[in-house]
Amino acid sequence: MLTTPAFILGQVTPGVTSSSQLENPIGFIEAAAQAVPGMDGATSAPISIVLMLTVLTLAPAILILCTSFTRFVVVLGLLRQAIGTQGLPPSQVVVGLSLFLTFVAMSPTLEAMWSGGIQPYLDAPIDERNSFEAWEGVKQPLRQFMIAQIRGAENESSVGMILNFQGFDADAQLEMEWKDVGMVSLIPAFVLSELKIAFLIAFRIYLPFLVIDMVVSSLLISMGMMMLPPVFISLPFKLLLFVVADGWALVAGSLLESVVRVGSG
Secondary structure, three states: OOOOOHHHHOOOOOOOOOHHHHHOHHHHHHHHHHOOOOOOOOOOHHHHHHHHHHHHHHHHHHHHHOOOHHHHHHHHHHHHHHHOOOOOOOHHHHHHHHHHHHHHHOHHHHHHHHHHHHHHHHHOOHHHOOHHHHHHHHHHHHHHHHHHHHHHOOOHHHHHHHHHHOOOOHHHHHHOOHHHOOHHHHHHHHHHHHHHHHHHHHHHHHHHHHHHHHHHHHHHHHOOOOOOOHHHHHHHHHHHHHHHOOHHHHHHHHHHHHOOOOOOO
């Protein structure tokens, strides 16, 4: 089996402060607590507040990069552009809908992350808390989710591209397993996979509206009404088509169905 650097694999030795421990945010905060006089290495109330603020600061990046939020918001944004309604629905509505669709699609993963890592860490006494076990309990369900999406879409090439840039040749990659791919390599590969899926879905949604625009434009030209913007005529027809087909429900349902359930892909 290939010997991979600990930072790439995401392996962190409990009780040891090293550069590889930067991948473990809980361990990083506890290491900072050990450097504070009077803390005795325990995560006290002030350090817990710092931990909470750190998680809240990183939450947007985690939400965007490690979940299906990227897929949902890209598709809904391109759908709004395809309809041609300019800023309607507002960006707040698009982002909010994408957010709650993400919660629905990832509820099993989020529950596994909470019950497997966060809750045991919070329930344990302060002097018995193990940041390594907590991080592993949080990381593993998230890794399984991202791997399931990459494999379900057959986008393993994105992982190979990242590993190739990191110095792993084709022979070395053949000997590697998914457990050998660390979060540093997995997250960008997952984001690339999600973007590819999102644009493929958006392309299929865009085609019917493009056909309507082309038909309306051809009719206006044939009638000699070249000065009339086609969007003024095509927009009502696109809205009618979208409402009659119950487009929002169809798009939301298709997006949820496109997410591979962990264990089924």
